[in-house]
Amino acid sequence: MLLDWVTVRVNLEHCTPEVRHAAAQLGDRICRYCPKTGDIVYETQAWDSIRSDSHQVSIRCTGDLWIQGSPARLMGDGCAVFGSGASHALDVLGCVRRMIAFVTDYLGAGSLPPAEKWLVTRVDVTGNLMLGSQAEVVQALSILRNCEGGRYRVSQQAGDTVYWSHRSKHRSGKAYAKGPHLAYTMKKPDYTGRQYSPLEIANAMKLLRLELSLKREFFARNDWRTLTPQQLESEWRSYFERMIGGAEMANETELKDRILAAAPTEGQGKAAYGCWAMIQSQGWEKARECFSKPTWYRHLKILRSAGLGDADISAGKVVALRSKIIEAQMVDDWSQLAA
Structure with a gap:
């Protein structure tokens, strides 16, 4: 498992004047105004993307300084499939510190406030399940697409990607085939991330990617500084394992x-x-x-x-391929995937 996304913010009152000045220069401005009077209704700052050969995060400055992006791309060789370092260890504090350090270097205006001063508003906890083939991944997605009820609401679909409760301010889920997504992303002309080999992409075609987003309301009730890797993994398992179920039914x-x-x-x-x-x-x-x-x-x-599972209850039957999803191996590195 890995932490695939973190959004964090700090009030500018905790920043030095030099940092506040540098942050104020970030990004384009988005302005809403009345065309009759010319009065500005509001003005806000757009997200400013920071890119290098292998990294990408975004920052903006409102009343707070915001940072968001994939911590996995800031660590090790930038592998966003399995992560490394704090991302792979489900260490939220370690991820926040790395992202702060990256933005500190970019701004060049001195130190940013320590991680403990920042507020986390989103963390994506991600697991990769290895199925037998790409065809089984597609079939599994068709099962999950029909899973509704209780905490699940299929709210949006884009291609083979399935979203649950994407407007929720507490938690939402996402499932997609990692291999095709990886191949598509690498073909983009502005892609700056890790270069995955043809063999890695071929192996990733067997991956069913399940992402749980813990959002603002979750962190309003849970202090992010005290969250352990075990708690984050438990949140992920609670969300998806209830969906899939826990036993194979013969008849x-x-x-x-x-x-x-x-x-x-x-x-x-x-x-x-x-x-x-x-x-x-x-x-x-x-x-x-x-x-x-x-x-x-x-x-x-x-x-x-x-x-x-909730997928069975939604469908009114024990769904096809259910046993293969239950028995799918959770993989955490490329060597397991190639085995």
Whole structure:
């Protein structure tokens, strides 16, 4: 796993006059004004992209100095597939410090405030799952595209990329095929990142990339300075593993037995299985209307405890290729991918 994106800001009152002056010179201005009177309604600063041979982050200055980008591209050889250093270690503080150091060198106006003074507003926690082939990755995406309900809302699709709750201020998800994305990105004329070999791109075609964005509301409730790698990994697993489910089902009889065994009482088990049968026959939305809110969520809890994922519940069936997604190997470096 890796941290693939970090957005961080610091109030200018914590900066020296030299830094404030240098930050004020950044970027173009975006201005809204009344054409009748010429009065300016508001003016803000556009993001200014900092590029070098292998790095890219963006900065802007409003009442705060903002930095955002991929910390993975600032570390090691700039590999944004698996990351290195603090990015690979899920070390938010280490990533923030590296990004601050990079911008400090760029501004050339003296030291920026220490990392502890900054506020994190977004972190992307990313995992790469290796499937058997590119075709299986495409099939897995078609399954995930239909996963809705509970915390999931398929909100936007671009090509083979699937987004969940992309407007949420708390957390959102994203799934896509990493190989084609990597090949497409490297063909861009303005690409300045790491040069991946043809073999690396070919191996990456088997990668299903799952990204969890933790956003402003999440960090309003959680102090980013105390977040551990284990907590970040747990957030990722909680989001995606509930979606996929945790056990392979051989047949409907086995599934019924699992549901009955997962329930606190025989009566609740039979009721939950009846709910599952209704989802199968009438669909998720219509079935939900037939139960009170507490009863519906009690049934869902039992179904999930039996091993069904939200993708199964959304579809009203144990989805195809489900077992392959469950058994997919999490890979953390190129050597695992090539094995």
